[in-house]
Amino acid sequence: MVAFSQPWQYLGTMRTRIVVFIFLFATGVLVGKGCSDSTMRCIESEKQALLSFKQSFVVKDGDYPLSSWTSNTDCCSWGGISCDNKTNHVIQLVVRRRQLRSEINPSLVQLKYLEHLELPGNNLSKIPEFIGSLTRLTYLDLSGNPISGTIPYQLGNLTSLSSLSLSGTRDNYGTVTVSNFGWISRLSSLKYLELVNFTTTSDWFQSIQRTPSLTELFLSGCQLPEVDTSSLSHINPSNSFKSISMVFNTIHPTVIPWLLNLSSDLVDLTLNQNHIGGPLPNSFGNMPSLEYIDMHDNEFEGEIPKSLGTLSNLKSLDLSFNKLRGTLDNLLGSQVSCTTQNQLGGSVFPALEELYLDVNLLEGPLPSSLRQLPKLLVLSLGYNLLRGPLPNLSPFSSLERLVASHNKLDGSLPESIGQLRNLTTFHVSSNSFSGVISEPHLMNLSKLLYLDLSFNSLRFNLSSNWVPPFQILYLSLASCTMGTRFPNWLRTQSQLSTLDLSNSSIFGDIPSWFSNVSSNLEHLDISFNHLSGMVPNFCVWGSPVVDMSHNQFRGAIPPSLSNASELYLSNDKFTEFRRLICTPNNILRVAVLDLSDNLLSGTMPDCWLQWRRLGILNLENNNLSGIIPSSLGSLDLQTLLLRNNSLSGNLPSSLSRSSQLLVLDVGHNSLNGKIPTWIGETLGLKLLSLKSNEFYGSIPSNLCHLDSIQILDLSLNNLSGVIPSCINNFTSMAHNKGDAYATIDTLYFGSRIPRRYQNGALLMWKGLEYKYDKILGLLRLIDLSSNRLTGQIPATLAKLVELVQVNLSKNHFSGIIPTNIGELNRLESLDLSHNQLSGKIPMGLAKLSSLAYLDLSNNHLWGRIPTSTQLQSFDGSRYAGNIGLCGPPLTSTCPEDKTLLVPSNSSGGNEREWLDMSWFNSGIGVGFVVGFWGLCGTLTFKTAWRHAYFGLLNKLGDWLYMTIIVQKARLRRRLKS
CATH class of the missing domain: 3.80.10.10 (Ribonuclease Inhibitor)
Structure with a gap:
């Protein structure tokens, strides 16, 4: 240790050390910064190329990542850009969903070391040829662009490419053409290929098959023509393919067997929604590795092929939405080859977890061999022709979803359902099941989320204090018998989103605890019961669909129901709805309001301005009086039904602003005035009924502008004048416009998805009055009866060739x-x-x-x-x-x-006495023989006589024909004069 004799010596040494430390630190920072700048600074030529490329796009302020591309910053730090840490070359360029001005600037050619290029959704209209010069590319994504024209063959130069996505948008379906697929087979490193909305040539399959490294193929919305199968015979199957997905394509059925032999190592095969017809090929024997098959929504016919039995690794099989026939036993009985080949001790489809066979033509009972699917999680068999009872379900210990709705299954439901502890979905609606549902059926279903037993003949027998083990989300028990009171066990279900107890024989009031259940509901249907009393002001949030129709509810409609998106309260005994309509509500989302067939009275409230989303209003069959409020014209109504009330006054002119109105029925009221001309000028009606009112004056010719009109009923008024001759402009009555016009249902947007409201109308049909709803759109009808119309029936009426009924009775038509x-x-x-x-x-x-x-x-x-x-x-x-x-x-x-009369017997004697006919009767035979052989015998032996005779007959026939024509013409002239 060094000793310092004086303190200043120590301080000097410390000062020196500090100076040296600061110097070394500063030097390190500068060196570090210099190193950083040298490793992150991009190459100037590539930077300029990127700035030129930026000019291809419309760039707004703050439009990241392109807004970060400025000349005074390091391009390797720009958004969407990555550089190599060693060489500083740009290796990745990603620009998604930006507005391209026209085409990509060819300056990209300068990025010779580019490996990853993503330009999806950029309005790119053409694939530039110069991309083929970027030979280091391993990833190219040009999907979601409205590409047109042809794919340049220069893409075949990208031999390092492992992933290629070229897809157009759906609105330019089929406009991109692959004129020659040969370049694809040159992409020796390609593993993933995606083509969407392309039109290809007949060599597409051969070229794909020759691509050596391809493992994943995705084709969607493509026009795939028939393949020349003779050119495929010399091509050996590839073992590289692991996944094939072909969706929404046009595929020729002859291609399918070749696809099924494309690779023995295929794991995933998806061929759905291609509308492929004919039998399902029996060609699965060469695909032992298959784990997932999805061929739903095609048009396959016949039985399920037995070669499926060899797929012992299969986990999911989806053949739904086809036309397959046969029985389930045929499918499961074909598994002998699988069990023999793989020596699995007799278990069938040992790996199968999901089986979807919905919407086919399968019939017969559910076979006991279903129990031999040990890992089955999903069994979906809805919309078939299956019969018989459900088997014992206890062997399906792993089952999570069971769907067998819309079949012909019968018998009672087995109590073994209650043993399926993993069950989340049980859907068996629209069958013929009967019997009792008791607590053992639901005992251990703690994971149950979806239960649909509707439209069977089932009766619930649950104790009043029973507490379900589940918190269910979807519960539909329509047409099941629930008992006389509202089910008390529902009070514990706080997570319900759908509750359907319609037509379930429930009496009494809605219990007060129901407010706790209803708070999360998206759909509530308690219609067609015997519920009564006042409707409680229970909580309704989230814009649910609420149907409380066909009960006996009375009194006022609570304002809380205005939070619904669709509100059906028809066929009850409600007497007041003003609070519902006029209570302020800033979140009104009601699209449908049906209060028809109640006891509503008084004037209609004029508080409709806040009901902005209302599209269907049905107040028919009440006792409303006064005028139609003008505020209704501020709504975008499509259906307005006010039939059978006591409304008076004119049709408000504000309705002329309802340009979306398709159905207007104000029949059976006391409305008066002339028919407004704006009906034909601003509305696009399909149904107009002014029936049984007090309208007067002539039928305005403006109505002829209703070219979509299908039903026109102006009967039972005081109309006068003539029928406008321009009625031939009712083009929906003159031309068959197809299925789109075969309905008068109103399409509207509820809380989530487009739905249809089934309009109805009361029409006079063949002399009797009927209510039409389901087939209303099939009618083409004009009813002008019971008025004071005059003049002639216009000949233009016959131009309306789609008409099925015309009623012009009880008028003053002449001519x-x-x-x-x-x-x-x-x-x-x-x-x-x-x-x-x-x-x-x-x-x-x-x-x-x-x-x-x-x-x-x-x-x-x-x-x-x-x-x-x-x-x-x-x-x-x-x-x-x-x-x-x-x-x-x-x-x-x-x-x-003229009738030939026989003379009466003036002598009063017997007819036979008056005239002896015996000589006449005996002479008939002699006369016939003589006359027949006298004429025919002569004509037979005399050729000249025969020719003369038949010539005479021909001249006589011509003379008779001309005489009739002349006399007929003379008679016509006399009649006209």
């Missing part, structure tokens, strides 16, 4: 029935009775084979009723009141019909 009315070849009902029509019944009516109802009574028609199977089948009363009509089915004969 003739349009002669072209026979063009209405779909007409089923025609009522022209109680008018002043004249002339003859058109012959065209006789051609209407579909006509099932006809009433022409009480007019001034005359002449013979045309002869046809249809017209003579109607009762004579349908022609009564037309003094000039004659012929069947009327008893009156026409003047031109």
